Amino acid sequence: MKHVLIVGGGFVGLNAAKILGKSGKVRVTLIDRRNYHLFQPLLYQVAMAGLSPAEIAAPLRSLLSGYPHVRVLQAEALSVDAGAGKVETSIGSISYDYLVLGCGAQHAYFGNEEWEPLAPGLKTIEQATEIRRRILYAFEKAESTDNVEEKMKQLTFVVVGGGTTGVELSGAIGEMSRYTFSKDFKNIDPKLTRVILVEAGERILPAYHPDLSARATRDLESLGVQVWTSKRVEAVDSDGVTIGKERIQAATVIWAAGIQASEINRSLGQETDWLGRVTVRQDLSIEGHPEIFVGGDQAAFIPEGASEALSGVAPVALHQGRHIARNILCDIAEKPRRDFKYFDKGQMATIGRSRAVVEAGKIRFSGFFAWITWLFIHIYFLTGFKNRLFVVLQWAGAYFTFNRGARLIVNKEWQFYKPRKKEPFPKDDAGEQKKNF
C-alpha cells in the first residue's frame, strides 16, 4: 500500500485524510503540531469572549478514529527532502510516496517582527486567549483608575488591517463595550471606548464590492468604531501607535494586517510569491514533483485564465484537500488526474451581533438577512455535531442577553511558588504535616 503523508490538520489535511481514509486504498499518516483541528473562521469569537476554545476545535484523533488506515501523530514538520521523499519532523524523519502539504500561514509583520509582543495577531488559540486577556484586562484597569488619561488609554483599542478579521474584531469590540459591559462597570462609561480600525488601502474589505465596503463602514460606525482608511501604522510601542503622523495612546493593539505562508515552503526549492506561497499546477501538485501536493494558504493556485491566485479561505482549502485526495486515488487507479476547478462560493464578514455583508458572484446583500446566512453557513461547516449545538446555544444566549460567556482573564503562568519567591516552608514542621497527606 502506498503511504500518503499529510502535514497539517487544517481544512486541506483533514478533508484529504477523510477521502483517502474512506477509500481504504492507501496508508495515511497525518501529522500536526497541534492535537486538534481548528475552525479558523470563528477564532475571532474566542478572542471576543463569545466562545470557548473547545467549541471551535476538535481533536484530530477522534475526527479520524473511524478510518483504520489513517494514523495521527502530534509532531512538527521541519523540512521536506523532496529528492529523498521524506519529511524531517520533531519526532524523526518520515518517508512518503505522496506528500500533502496544508500547513497554512501565520500572521506577518513584514520586517517589524518586534511589534508582535505589542500587537498580537490572531491565528492560534493561544493568540486568541491572549487577545481576550488583553481586552478584558484593559477594561478592568480602566475601572480601577481615576486618572483620566490612563482611563482613556485603557479604553482605546486599535485594530490594524481592514480585511475580514479586522472588521469582525473591531465590530465585536465596539458592540461588547456598548452593550455587554454597559451595566457591569460602574466607575467607567464603557460607551466611551474608542475603537479604531486602520487600513492602509483606500477602503476596508478590499476583496469585496465597493458597495459592501461602504455598508460595512457604516455598520461599524454605528457601533462606535472609527474607520481610518489610507492610513499606515508607522510605529507600535507599549503605550500606543503612530498612525500616519498621528499619535494614539492605546493599551490594546491587535494585528490583522498580513499573513505569510508556512516556512516549510523554503525547503521545497520552488519559487514563492510575495506572501511566501508556493505556486501549484492545475492538478495542485508542484513543478517537478507530481507526488507533492500543496493546498490552502500555503499554496498559490492561479486558475486557468485568471491573473491572481485564489485566496486560501476555508472553502477553497476544503475543496483543495478533497481534490488532492481524489487525484492521488486517480494515480492509484491509473487514471488521469483532473484539474482543480473552484466554483466561487462567495465570501462573507459579520459586523457585530446582527449585521453582515455577503458577496457571491454577482449576488450581494447585507444587514440582518446576511447575518443569518453567515450564521447558518458557519454552523453548518463547524466540525462535530456537539460543537454545533453548543455554538448555537451560546449565540442564542448572547443574542438575547448581550452577555458573553467566556469572559475569563486566564494567565499564562500556572505555578504558584516560583513566580512569587515565597520563603520556604520550615522543614521542621514539614515532617509532622506530612502525616496528613
Added chain:
Amino acid sequence: MKHVLIVGGGFVGLNAAKILGKSGKVRVTLIDRRNYHLFQPLLYQVAMAGLSPAEIAAPLRSLLSGYPHVRVLQAEALSVDAGAGKVETSIGSISYDYLVLGCGAQHAYFGNEEWEPLAPGLKTIEQATEIRRRILYAFEKAESTDNVEEKMKQLTFVVVGGGTTGVELSGAIGEMSRYTFSKDFKNIDPKLTRVILVEAGERILPAYHPDLSARATRDLESLGVQVWTSKRVEAVDSDGVTIGKERIQAATVIWAAGIQASEINRSLGQETDWLGRVTVRQDLSIEGHPEIFVGGDQAAFIPEGASEALSGVAPVALHQGRHIARNILCDIAEKPRRDFKYFDKGQMATIGRSRAVVEAGKIRFSGFFAWITWLFIHIYFLTGFKNRLFVVLQWAGAYFTFNRGARLIVNKEWQFYKPRKKEPFPKDDAGEQKKNF
C-alpha cells in the same frame, strides 16, 4: 454608609457580597486577583478535558452587576493593616469599616516546593489546563514512540493524595484511558495505562466512613487504578517518583496532597494552625478585631464542643459568607451578632462516569444513585443558568459517547516570532508588501 471590603470572590466573598448588596445598607468593594468566580468542585473536570474553563467560571462583575452599591475590582490583596483599618493591594491601599477575608488556599508541598514544576497541583484554571495538557501530551508521545520503556513511562500516571481531588482525578484518568481513548490511539493500547493513587494514610477518603473508603477503592480498581495506601512519596523528578522505596517511571505526576491557607493570614498578627488557617470566633470574626471576618479555607472555625475545625469545602464556605454578611447587618441594625451553626450537608466524591460515594451524617450510599445525587447537587449549585445548561449537555454527551469535548493541548506561548528566532524578513521587500495591508 459603612464600607465593607471583601477580599476574594470565591464562595465566601461572592455570597457575602450578594447578601450585603441586596440589603442596600452598606457600600461594598469586592477585590479578587481574578475577574471570575470559579466553581472549584468541578475544576478536576477541566483538568480531565470534560469541561471548558468558561463552563465552571463566571465573571464576578456580571454576577454582581445587579447591586448598585457593590463595586468589583481586579486586584491582588498584599497585606492587612488591621490597626489602620486598611488593606494594601496591587492597585493601592483600600480602607474599610468591615473586612471580609475569603482568600482560600493553594496547594502546598510542605517544604518540597521544588516539586511544583514536576507535579502540579489543582487549584486554578491555569493549573487545570496545564494538567490537561500534560495528560493528553503523554498519550500523544506514547503513540509516536516505538520504544517500549518510553511508552510505559508516558502511560504511567501518579496521583499523590487520596482525598476527594485525588480520587476524582485518578478515577477520571482510569476511565479516560480505558474508554475514551481506546479507539483513538492505534499504536498503543490505552488500556495498558497505569494509574497509581498514592495515599500516606491507611485509607483513601479518610474523612469518610471506612465502608465508603473501601467501596471507593474497589470502584477505582475496577477502572484500572492501583490504590497504594500507607505509602509516602519520597522524591519527584522529571522521570518519575520514588514511593516508599520503589521507583516508578512516570511522565505525569499530579499533586493533590495538601493545601495551605492564603499567605495574607501572616499579616493579621494572629496565630495560625498547621494548615496556615487563622482561628475565628463563633461569630466568624477574629480575636481582638470584631470588624474583621474570615471564612472558608482561610479560616479555622471550631464549632462549640467540637475538637476539630470544619474543613473549608464549598457548602461551609458558602454558608460562612452569608453568615458574615448577616452579622455585619446585625451590627448596622444595632442587634447582637449570632454564632455560626453549620448543619452538615455531607460530603461526596465521584469515581468515573457513573459511580460516587455520598455521606451525610449517618446516611451513606454509593454507586449509580450516589452519582446521580452528586450530579444534581453540583449542577444545582453551579453559578449561572447558562453554565448549568452547558454542563448538563456536556455530561449527557459524554455519558452516552464516552467522548470528552475539551481535549485540546493548548500551549502557554502565543508568540510566533520570538521563540523560533526566525531570520528577519528582508527589509527591501517589506516596503512593497506593506501596500497590501
